[in-house]
Amino acid sequence: MFTDRTKIYIQSGKGGDGHVSFRRELYVPNGGPDGGNGGKGGDVIFVIDEGLNTLSDFRYNKKYSAENGSEGGKRRSTGKDGKDLILKVPEGTVVYDDETGKLIADMSGDNKGCVILKGGRGGRGNMNFATSVMQAPQYAQPGQEAQKLYIRLELKCIADVGLVGFPNAGKSSFLAACTRARPKIANYPFTTINPNLGVAYPSDGESFVIADIPGLIEGASQGVGLGFDFLRHIERTRVLIHMVDISGIDERDPVESIIQINEELKNYDESLLSRPQVIACNKTDLLPQDERDSCLANITKNFPEYKVFGISAATGEGLVQLIDHIKNELDKLPKGKVTFEPEIDINSLFDKPDEPIFTRQDTKDPHTFYVEGSGVDKMLGYTNLESEKGFLFFQEFMEKNGIIKKLKAMGMTEGDTVKVGEYLDFEYFDGQDELVTEEQIQEDDE
Template sequence: MFVDQVKIYIESGRGGDGIVSFRREKYVPNGGPDGGDGGRGGDVIFKVEDGLNTLIDFRHKKHYKARSGSPGEGSNRHGKDADDMIIEVPQGTIIREAESGKVILDLAGDVKEKVLLKGGKGGKGNQHYATPTMQIPRFAQSGQDGIGLWVILELKMIADVGLVGFPNVGKSTFLSVVSNARPKIANYHFTTLQPNLGVVKTGYGKSFVVADIPGLIEGAHTGIGLGHEFLRHIERTKVLIHVVDASGLEGREPVDDVMKINLELENFNKILSSRPQVIAANKTDLIEAEEHLKLLKEKFEPEGINVFAISAATGKGVKELLNYVGEMLDNIKEEPTVFEQEYYIEDIPSSDNSVIEIAKDDNGVFVVEGEPVERMLGFTNLESEKGFAFFQKFMREKGIIERLEELGIEEGDTVRLYNLEFDYYK
């Protein structure tokens, strides 16, 4: 069975807790703090596996959670970092945030592996909190939570050429003749239930990848007949070959078929209808094809779409068609379509309702603490423009700025969020 879209839950590992510990040695009755830091939680990593061409392995396992880091130990021993969770997917897999449908990552082109969710940082042991005025700190930092997210994995095959056409026009036979693909072939409608990829080698030592897209039907762009599931696989292609049954033995009109297919492409994605096209008029070894072939040429060649008379069964005209398509690809310099990132992990809304405590200490420093603050500091890169913007947004949305102003903060006053200190300015 072919599966090209699944919904799964992913979650990075929680950081291990820092611990409270004090030296306990002979002749050292009042040893200082020596609590070690917790280990890092495991990352969630997506990796392209070349041997995969379907998402079927995700049908029965829906949850993928990395392990947590180990807690720290006494004698300043650091907790063990957790192993990463590596999720293998086929090349061409797009990862979307499930609720919004926005693209997080497109594993196409040069991108073969990517850390999607960072594991939580390990908490600091009490050794970090010793000061001249607090020599016996009896607290340590908790490990930061991992990040959880429902995502949709969507496979969009990567091929240079897409074969399109109505069911039973001979696409699978054509692909089996011109490439190393061995699709199942039978004489009934909607034969192919999954896309097939084949590598075509031309007489000039060149090669290109062809995807046989299952037979389309009218209304495919609305999802009828698994339309969405199949149409997505030609979004990356550079050239489209329309395969039509030129014999008309099943009562079809080849000219009408090409126009209907183009309409489905346009309604699904206007960019698809603008792709360079060529028409493969199949079954022209049959005498009934002569009139239909003439009509195809009269209609489409004035529009710049060449029509090739072929027979997938006998090989007639196939070599000429492939050489022409190879030349078309040579003249197309654009890179394969890669979908841009639309959703960033920093955009994940916090579901945390933990209390954020804000107070002014004896030295006039405004101290802000609480689990949401720890977690935000753990996965936000404040040195980046986007990370700093997220930090400012967090301070406003959590009411921290408003509460500081209620406590009488003035410009130049110091604010401390755990290990981060900064001067306050409006």
């Protein structure tokens, strides 16, 4: 089945955690810290695959994750980087953030591939944290979190020319007559249920691509019929061929039809109406010469802004002239494909505000307290506690946020353990109102 729209979940790899370990050597009782850094998490990358023309590959599998980075190891060994996840899509695929509906990336034109989600960076192992102040750091930095996102993929065909009109107007017949495409053709509305592409060769110059979409009906822009879902396939086209049946067999007034279809185009996307449009009055073979002439004259009078052609997809009448005219119109326009600009910086989606700082007492051990929240983790991430400056900064942070006060109010007394974030343990000393690391206690004892 043809799929041109789907929602999937993607996730980059988490960064590997930094490692905590100490050198063990014969005759060296207290080796220095040698825990290595974690590996980087894998990215989620989209690339264009020229061989694809639908999003059917995404129909069944809805979840995609890149590999996590591995944890750092002993003896300063760095964890392995997680493998990137490469997702292949057809050219013309547009990636949207599902929640906001904003455009993240248009996989077309010069954009042959791009990173949509970045893997987390690896955490630093404790080998980075040894200083003269602290010889045996007991913690390492955690790896950065993975990025997670629900996205919507939409294929918007890459074509130079779009065919629009009511069902049964003869759009597919026209495509079949002018190109080597073989779409289904039949005398009932909505014969076409997927867009068809065909390459047309004008008498002179380069070929161009025509997109045939299902017939539009009144209300198409609001989702009536099949039209709405497929109007996106003409968004990238630069010239429109408006196909209208003038034989009278569908009992629609041609002038009324043209107005109605243009109304639907305008409701869907106003810019569609400002594109060069050519009216192709089809099925001339079914009308006597005089009727056909008066009909064409009437349409020309009503739509002076458009060029009007009488054609027959059945006999081939007027097709060469129409194709050559379209080629001329295309040549007048600036070269290049219609592409869409991102409406959102993907990274801004992951800049979450810090959680409030949260303090609590251990439920079983009244002498252990916790200080938690992403704000704390972030602070620890950029603070080197082993440097004097870093340690001072940390103390100020605890002070400024009223954390010591809160802990004391909860019953913290001298000698109690305070666990900050995921990795840091301190012992509280009353009187000085400050925290001292275990190593400093040891040093003081000596």
